[in-house]
Amino acid sequence: MPPIQFVNYDKLSEEDKRQVSQFGALVKFKEVPVSNLDMFRAGDVVEMIQTDLGNPKVERAGKSVDKFNLTIHTRCWRRYKVRPPSRSSTPQETNGKFCVYDKRHNAYGYTQAWVEFLVGKLKDQAEFDTVCKNNQVGSAVNKSS
Secondary structure, X not given: OOOOOOOOHHHOOHHHHHHHOOOOOOOOOOOOXXXXXXXXXXXXXXXXXXXXXXXOEEEEOOEEEEOOOHHHHHHHHHHOOOOOXXXXXXXXXXXXXXXXXXXXXXXEEEOHXXXXXXXXXXXOHHHHHHHHHOOOOOOOOOOOO
């Protein structure tokens, strides 16, 4: 006889449910809500975008480094007005499609839509160069999107 095997009763066929009914124990799994499950930290966003862009490298200070990094990410959220500046008195004023402020942890979470938006924008080398060279706020992303 095989060792104990756990199965999800709700996903069994009617025939399998009849066979299982002869056993004395069943386990019911409880779903527990998880806060910010679909949100990413800035560092995670950087890794995903760097990978999605094909892991490009550039020379900086004589070293080969990732082309997309936290500095570039910061320039992006400023350029596209996704969240307020650091230490803002209104940190919750974000573009909710791309970024959400977490008061409990005093941090920002970014969405998959933000990652996809940036990958789409930064595949254009001219846009990437503009972001890298320009530390000023540029075109806005519609907050109501």
